[in-house]
Amino acid sequence: MRVWSSEHVFGHPWDTVIKAAMRKYPNPMNPSVVGVDVLERSVDSRGRLHSHRLLSTEWGLPGLVRAILGTSRTLTYIREHSIVDPVGKKMELCSTNITLTNWVSVSERLVYTPHPEDPGRTVLTQEAVITVKGISLGSYLESLMANTISSNAKKVLIAWGGWLPPADHTHMWPPP
Amino acid sequence: MNSVGEACADMKREYDQCFSRWFAEKFLKADCSGDPCTDLFKRYQQGVQKAIKEKEIPIEGLEFMGHGKEKPE
Numbered sequence: 001m002r003v004w005s006s007e008h009v010f011g012h013p014w015d016t017v018i019k020a021a022m023r024k025y026p027n028p029m030n031p032s033v034v035g036v037d038v039l040e041r042s043v044d045s046r047g048r049l050h051s052h053r054l055l056s057t058e059w060g061l062p063g064l065v066r067a068i069l070g071t072s073r074t075l076t077y078i079r080e081h082s083i084v085d086p087v088g089k090k091m092e093l094c095s096t097n098i099t100l101t102n103w104v105s106v107s108e109r110l111v112y113t114p115h116p117e118d119p120g121r122t123v124l125t126q127e128a129v130i131t132v133k134g135i136s137l138g139s140y141l142e143s144l145m146a147n148t149i150s151s152n153a154k155k156v157l158i159a160w161g162g163w164l165p166p167a168d169h170t171h172m173w174p175p176p
Numbered sequence: 177m178n179s180v181g182e183a184c185a186d187m188k189r190e191y192d193q194c195f196s197r198w199f200a201e202k203f204l205k206a207d208c209s210g211d212p213c214t215d216l217f218k219r220y221q222q223g224v225q226k227a228i229k230e231k232e233i234p235i236e237g238l239e240f241m242g243h244g245k246e247k248p249e
Contacts, residue, residue, distance in 0.1 A: 035180050049203060054180060098234050
């Protein structure tokens with residue numbers, strides 16, 4: 001179930017953005033990624049490059065959240081699969097956490113394509129789904145908001161320990 | 177950027193540089209000539225595999241095929 005999505009337009013052509021995206025980490029917008037390794041890379045019969053990468057991230061979980069979870073672990077591993085089609089000019093990345101899966105699953109999908117009206121620009125669409133212990137976060141928030149007097153979403157998000165970014169945050173993963 | 181295996185940081189850097197060059201100058205220009213990074217990748221992968229086993233990182237369903245072409249979709 002889609003919980004969060006956003007679209008961003010870069011003022012550069014697709015090739016330029018993709019070259020930068022492949023070197024995305026280190027990324028000043030996402031300092032939590034502390035390690036990146038390529039596990040496998042190959043070109044398929046359609047000429048598309050597949051890469052499987054392992055990302056090491058430091059979540060920086062708030063102390064309260066760590067206490068509730070009963071874990072002091074802050075290093076989490078994410079597996080990412082990307083496909084680059086140089087002819088069709090499309091890059092797609094899918095990532096999901098492979099540790100801490102007992103209590104949370106965060107999946108993210110990014111797609112880079114040329115802007116349909118301007119080849120000098122590139123569109124990035126991102127979507128992310130969070131599932132906590134088998135319950136969709138969207139449903140949880142829905143039920144939480146329904147039960148609370150206040151309809152202020154920011155107060156609810158702060159009560160979650162600052163897990164979710166503000167609505168205008170364009171980088172979801174990892175949670176701040 | 178670091179590697180999961182501290183010992184293979186240098187091999188990772190060499191491989192990353194090779195890949196970035198090939199990706200920008202060949203692959204994105206639909207140049208299908210040979211991949212020059214295969215040997216570097218093999219050496220780098222030995223360190224990564226070792227680190228993954230030592231740290232017991234749960235990587236499933238992934239055979240370490242390394243660099244390859246014509247992999248089935």
